[in-house]
Amino acid sequence: MATLSAVLATTHHPFYLKATELTPPEERIPQAAEWKRKVEAYRETLTAADPDILVMVGADHFHQFFSDNYPTFLIGKQPTYDGTFYNEEREFSIPKYVLDGHEELSGYMLQGLLDRGFDFSVSHELKIDHSIICPIITTRPQADLPIVPIYTNIFAPPLPSPKRFWDLGRAIRSIIDEYPSDAKIAAVGSGHLSLELGGPRQFGETGPDPEFDRQAIEWLSTGNVDAILENVTHESMAGAGNATHGFMDLILMMGIAGPEAAAYTDSLDLFHTMEAYITWYPNGDPR
Template sequence: MSRIVLGVGASHSTLMNTNWDEVAHRDDARRFRAGLGEARELVEAARPDAVVVIGSNHFRGFFLDLMPAFTVGVAECVGSGESGTPGGPLPVDTDLARKLMWSLSDADFDAAFSLRLQVDHGITHALQYLLPDLDVPMVPVVMNMFAPPLPSLARCDAFGTVLRRAIESDGQDKRVLVVASGGLSHRLPWPKWFSAMSDDDRFLVEAWLNGRDSWKDYEVRRRQIIRAAEADINPEFDRRFLELLLEGDLSEIVAKSSAEIEEEAGNGAQEIRSWVAMSRALGAAKGRVLAYEPIDTWITGMAVAVLEPLPGT
């Protein structure tokens, strides 16, 4: 049977690509990037045959005309290529992806699937820094983390259980890496789609609804809005989350509602759903935090952590 050999959680920020010169002199930014480098070395040592990447989509592949809670890419997958992230066709492990879809269906998950999935940095940022050669086939899993109502944290936890079962029952002998992309605490200047008030709010909702064939037309103003936002990071929340992750028990977090997460750690913290699913898929594991830095310039609590399955699990 196939097995999970390593789990990695990594925050993402396209500002690390487009505005690195602004922070290259700062110790916190260098420490975070060094943490990604250490994680990349661990990935190389784990020799994965496939990688499952769980992340979000920032309205460059999914839009308000159709927003599934969970989507698995089972065939063609294309990176948007925004802000210096990988663009164009990405390799997909179609066999493992289809196995995951069947396992989700058998577990009464009504997940969507796509034979032509477009992903943005919610998936590709992790690939760029952990698997820069893009030579390991992946299974992209996109969770809705920005357009409420969101899948509950408990549902994302259950997704991790099904993912583990799918990998272990695929009839293959693959070494599988599971990557969680996104988080931790941060607050984006994004409105609720049902309560847009300011001109910027209405512009963003229009972009999220009508951008399927023209998302690039909205990019300049979108980035201006994000760059103008003040950082709202909660290091206490982040450090507690990482502590629980290493303890192997995220039940304290999973019990929280989406509203509680947003109030405590910002709407961007909803991306911890990917970490919750990854942790559950790993099961009993030993973990390390390779970096945690609340980087105001990137408006995000930036973390890198790894989980290694305990022998015999």
């Protein structure tokens, strides 16, 4: 059977590459050097796991799905994936990518999810946006591993519940554990902590709700799913910032790992957002 070698839950800040490498040193933000150090340390948690395949979880930022037809959950199944949309190149200086797919694992996972009561959509012409490309840049910049992309709806109401995201993570874990292969699989997913987009709290000195951020990181790092499901609702996330629902993708990642303490936790308060970096090793810490 396959081995789940690591689970990574991370925020995805689209300006990372531009802020830390593509901007001249004299024009960089004061946190640029610390940000780069933290990301490179986090990258090592994936490198240590030595994966063969990446299952990647993200959400489409209305690049190809819209409120009139936004799949609740979707998996890609194709030999390659083009990455980066034009506005992401223009605004964030994110380069284009072509990522290999792993059609066999995609098909196996699709059937396994259907068997477990998750009615997934499937795409054979999916393009990848920064919710997956940013974690590629930060955790696997050589982009040399095949991926199985999973997209979730965190933007277009009605949204699934936080419990549904946790349950989906548990289902993905059971499928990986049963996959008939000697491959080492890592799951890398990105989402948000408290986040405001286009609202009055977007450009504050911290994320819009520092207390939510503190609690969220503590819950994730300690594997405290009971506290998450007791305290995190669509209403509470909206109160923390109008785009905070991306936290549900981090709940999903903890669902893949299980209700266990993380092996690695770090964060960075970056002006208008809190960045978080969390890694679990379900089958033992390779470090």
